[in-house]
Amino acid sequence: MKQLLFWRTWSTTEARVAHWVLGILALTLLAFLANILDPLENAVHWDVLSELSEITTVVDILPLDGWQFGVTVPSYLTMEQFGAAPMELPILMIRFIGVLALLGLCVILAAVTVMPRFWYLGSMVLFILLLAACRLETLGMFGEGSRLLFVVTVVAYGGLSYYLHAFRPDWGINIRIFSFVGLTVLMVLLVAFASPVLQPMLTFAVFSYPLWLLLAIIFILMTATEILAGLVWLSTSGQKGKPSLINFLVISSFYLLTLLLLFLKNTQRIEWNTFMVSPVVLALAAGLLGIWGFRRRTKAASIDALNYRAVGFWLYVGLFIVALAFGGYAAATANDPTLEVLEDMVVEGQLAMSAVFYFYILANFLPLFRQGLAVHKVLYKPLKFGLTRTRLLGFAGVVFLVSTQEMLPFYQAVAGYFNGLGDLYTKTKEYTLAEQYYKMALQQEFQNHKSNYGLASLALRQDDRTAAAYYFNQATLKNPSPQAYVGLGGVLSQESLFFDAVASYQEGIRKFPESSELLNNLGILYARTNVADSAYYYLDRAQRASSHDDVPATNLLALYAKSTDDELLDSLARTAGGRNYYPWQANWLAVQNLRQKFDKQDFIKKVIREDSLLNVSGMAYLVNYSLNQARYDSTPVRLVSSLAVKNPFLADDLLLPSLYPEFYSGNRRRAIEAMLVLVEEGGEKAETYRKVLGHWLLQLGLYEQAAEQFGLVQSPEGLIGQILANAFMGNEAIAGVLIERLPEQGAEAAMDPLRKTLASGFRPGVLGDSLLLAAQQNPSIAAYVKAVRANPFSGRIVAAAASYFRQQKQSARAYELVTKALQFNQSSPQIWEQYALLSVEQGLLAQSEEGVAKVEQLAADADYQAFLNRYQPMRALIEKQRAEFR
Numbered sequence: 001m002k003q004l005l006f007w008r009t010w011s012t013t014e015a016r017v018a019h020w021v022l023g024i025l026a027l028t029l030l031a032f033l034a035n036i037l038d039p040l041e042n043a044v045h046w047d048v049l050s051e052l053s054e055i056t057t058v059v060d061i062l063p064l065d066g067w068q069f070g071v072t073v074p075s076y077l078t079m080e081q082f083g084a085a086p087m088e089l090p091i092l093m094i095r096f097i098g099v100l101a102l103l104g105l106c107v108i109l110a111a112v113t114v115m116p117r118f119w120y121l122g123s124m125v126l127f128i129l130l131l132a133a134c135r136l137e138t139l140g141m142f143g144e145g146s147r148l149l150f151v152v153t154v155v156a157y158g159g160l161s162y163y164l165h166a167f168r169p170d171w172g173i174n175i176r177i178f179s180f181v182g183l184t185v186l187m188v189l190l191v192a193f194a195s196p197v198l199q200p201m202l203t204f205a206v207f208s209y210p211l212w213l214l215l216a217i218i219f220i221l222m223t224a225t226e227i228l229a230g231l232v233w234l235s236t237s238g239q240k241g242k243p244s245l246i247n248f249l250v251i252s253s254f255y256l257l258t259l260l261l262l263f264l265k266n267t268q269r270i271e272w273n274t275f276m277v278s279p280v281v282l283a284l285a286a287g288l289l290g291i292w293g294f295r296r297r298t299k300a301a302s303i304d305a306l307n308y309r310a311v312g313f314w315l316y317v318g319l320f321i322v323a324l325a326f327g328g329y330a331a332a333t334a335n336d337p338t339l340e341v342l343e344d345m346v347v348e349g350q351l352a353m354s355a356v357f358y359f360y361i362l363a364n365f366l367p368l369f370r371q372g373l374a375v376h377k378v379l380y381k382p383l384k385f386g387l388t389r390t391r392l393l394g395f396a397g398v399v400f401l402v403s404t405q406e407m408l409p410f411y412q413a414v415a416g417y418f419n420g421l422g423d424l425y426t427k428t429k430e431y432t433l434a435e436q437y438y439k440m441a442l443q444q445e446f447q448n449h450k451s452n453y454g455l456a457s458l459a460l461r462q463d464d465r466t467a468a469a470y471y472f473n474q475a476t477l478k479n480p481s482p483q484a485y486v487g488l489g490g491v492l493s494q495e496s497l498f499f500d501a502v503a504s505y506q507e508g509i510r511k512f513p514e515s516s517e518l519l520n521n522l523g524i525l526y527a528r529t530n531v532a533d534s535a536y537y538y539l540d541r542a543q544r545a546s547s548h549d550d551v552p553a554t555n556l557l558a559l560y561a562k563s564t565d566d567e568l569l570d571s572l573a574r575t576a577g578g579r580n581y582y583p584w585q586a587n588w589l590a591v592q593n594l595r596q597k598f599d600k601q602d603f604i605k606k607v608i609r610e611d612s613l614l615n616v617s618g619m620a621y622l623v624n625y626s627l628n629q630a631r632y633d634s635t636p637v638r639l640v641s642s643l644a645v646k647n648p649f650l651a652d653d654l655l656l657p658s659l660y661p662e663f664y665s666g667n668r669r670r671a672i673e674a675m676l677v678l679v680e681e682g683g684e685k686a687e688t689y690r691k692v693l694g695h696w697l698l699q700l701g702l703y704e705q706a707a708e709q710f711g712l713v714q715s716p717e718g719l720i721g722q723i724l725a726n727a728f729m730g731n732e733a734i735a736g737v738l739i740e741r742l743p744e745q746g747a748e749a750a751m752d753p754l755r756k757t758l759a760s761g762f763r764p765g766v767l768g769d770s771l772l773l774a775a776q777q778n779p780s781i782a783a784y785v786k787a788v789r790a791n792p793f794s795g796r797i798v799a800a801a802a803s804y805f806r807q808q809k810q811s812a813r814a815y816e817l818v819t820k821a822l823q824f825n826q827s828s829p830q831i832w833e834q835y836a837l838l839s840v841e842q843g844l845l846a847q848s849e850e851g852v853a854k855v856e857q858l859a860a861d862a863d864y865q866a867f868l869n870r871y872q873p874m875r876a877l878i879e880k881q882r883a884e885f886r
Contacts, residue, residue, distance in 0.1 A: 352397025795828025
């Protein structure tokens with residue numbers, strides 16, 4: 001444990017700073033791992049594109065004698081497909097990684113100040129040269145093209161560094177690190193607030209690419225032999241005199257063979273993927289082992305310039321932080337040429353330098369292996385073949401391996417630099433410059449995914465689908481991705497190239513068989529062309545894939561709903577598990593509307609965004625919910641007024657569904673009034689409004705008005721509505737004549753049920769009848785109010801309520817109730833009777849006479865005579881009181 005946590009033997013201050021630096025290293029490692037797992041997902045997110053389709057559903061139901069009559073209204077189905085969005089930089093992640101990289105650089109500079117003069121001067125010259133390569137003039141400080149910022153930076157860092165090196169050798173590492181951190185904070189704030197460019201921090205990150213790349217490569221080559229050194233420790237520690245040569249030869253040969261296979265695979269000399277270890281794993285293993293291995297190396301070699309406690313640890317960890325941060329930056333921006341450069345440096349660096357180091361180990365320590373001695377303790381104290389010569393030969397081997405690739409890693413590094421510039425100018429919306437730099441990157445490596453996808457994104461922004469298809473196709477050649485195939489398939493399908501789009505998706509699925517995005521989009525493509533079997537097959541596979549299963553499940557539900565097979569829908573209702581994904585809920589409500597199942601369920605509030613903007617799926621959910629839950633929830637009534645203002649293009653589609661909750665669970669009077677306004681306005685949906693209004697009037701018992709509305713509907717539903725309205729009014733002869741017209745409308749199937757209804761004399765219940773009966777059995781103001789709310793136009797209900805209100809000395813309330821009812825129902829003698837009686841009570845004799853005339857016209861003789869027996873004494877009393885008053 002003492003050897004493992006060696007910093008515990010240092011001073012308290014050094015140990016505390018070591019903990020902080022190692023904490024920064026751990027944080028950088030986490031950021032690196034978070035980005036490297038799927039680099040493309042960092043820069044290209046999946047868009048979900050929705051489209052609507054209508055299905056006819058019946059939610060207005062009038063039960064009849066063994067059957068039911070309903071009118072069709074549209075419910076909406078939503079189908080969704082994935083779209084690969086244009087590349088977008090994760091700015092927050094880049095800033096976070098940039099902070100970590102700058103902290104690592106501060107640790108490096110602090111360590112450099114402790115080095116002897118020769119090493120110090122050499123390191124600072126290298127830093128200044130790299131700083132010059134960062135092109136700080138691009139930040140626009142002190143005027144366009146001015147290099148004054150570079151001079152200020154060199155003076156600031158050089159001056160602080162020299163002061164710490166020459167005049168403050170007594171200061172500890174903590175003060176040195178904090179001094180550079182403080183200076184860096186000041187420089188960052190200066191640039192952030194004074195630079196005129198749009199993205200100063202991103203600009204610095206992009207143009208400082210050479211600095212970070214070179215430091216990362218130095219670290220990778222510095223640690224290239226650490227794994228092999230670790231294998232020496234593994235094979236010789238704890239052996240206690242037993243020969244360890246065989247163990248070392250086996251594990252080291254396997255390691256070198258793995259590196260060789262990786263090199264051959266990366267250079268496309270073989271296409272094996274079996275038992276391949278990721279270069280990322282090798283790099284991290286070497287880096288972590290080097291924290292202890294570099295300590296043994298500097299201690300054994302007695303390199304004063306790299307005293308581990310004073311310099312080596314801080315230099316090593318600082319470089320480790322920078323290398324991880326730069327790798328994380330390349331992964332966060334999906335810059336695959338840069339990632340490949342780093343991978344090549346890991347593989348070729350470890351292969352060349354470990355191969356020479358392998359010879360170094362055997363040449364110097366073969367007898368010690370045979371004796372079973374602890375070779376790891378003297379690994380860096382050679383007996384014959386020098387360590388410096390080993391390093392130089394290893395580096396020459398790296399150069400040789402790079403040259404066998406025709407310097408491809410160098411060209412990839414340049415391509416990665418140009419890709420960064422393309423990203424920068426895309427972010428600042430200077431698309432012409434961005435396109436030029438992406439094309440310059442293609443000149444360095446024409447098949448790199450980053451440049452091709454970036455150019456395809458720019459082409460889509462300019463609506464150049466031909467160019468977009470070309471670059472998407474290029475992006476699939478070397479480093480294919482589901483996003484590139486989705487982008488290519490989407491462009492081809494938009495150009496109506498069905499078979500090309502199918503071929504593109506199928507090729508993508510062969511390479512990414514578990515991509516739910518590709519499977520879903522291919523299923524949608526088949527669904528559009530009515531190839532149902534293939535659509536079901538691919539959507540089912542997409543649903544069973546590991547990610548994004550809500551979208552294909554939503555699409556499967558839409559396909560099932562379109563089939564409108566009752567048995568299938570019933571089976572689906574029994575087996576489908578509920579999902580919180582509201583597009584799926586929208587389709588589920590449409591299925592329930594088809595099945596005429598209106599079980600209560602809660603409203604999903606997240607459908608309505610804070611800004612009240614609705615997307616396609618949100619509108620589908622709101623419409624279907626309004627229709628399905630009209631009997632339980634009036635929420636949509638309150639929502640539509642605010643939503644219509646924010647969504648003017650959807651207002652017309654939302655209006656009719658919002659009236660359903662108003663009619664079935666809100667204020668029926670307002671619903672009828674609003675529907676009458678819509679009918680009078682006309683328009684494309686006037687016929688739908690009329691038949692719905694007619695059906696509502698049938699439910700309310702207003703048969704004459706219902707017949708009038710249905711008479712203007714040119715469809716079988718309108719004719720059937722007329723037949724029923726006339727039959728319920730007692731005009732069986734007219735209804736019988738209308739039945740004979742059903743074959744002309746293609747509705748022969750309705751003839752027998754209608755004739756049966758006419759012959760039986762069946763009359764459906766009217767809304768509010770049961771509540772009226774309950775009020776008459778247990779009379780109260782509340783009971784009658786409830787009955788009137790259920791049907792404010794029924795003659796029997798309004799008359800009974802008005803009569804009860806009169807008895808309770810509430811004639812004004814009764815009069816208001818009657819006059820409002822007469823606005824819609826002027827064919828009820830009961831309402832006119834109450835109107836006449838209430839008018840005469842208030843001394844409105846002219847109005848009462850109008851009511852008497854209507855009663856005489858509408859009521860049967862016996863009923864009219866009974867009414868006069870009540871009305872005339874009241875009128876006589878009023879006239880007598882007036883005479884006495886005179």
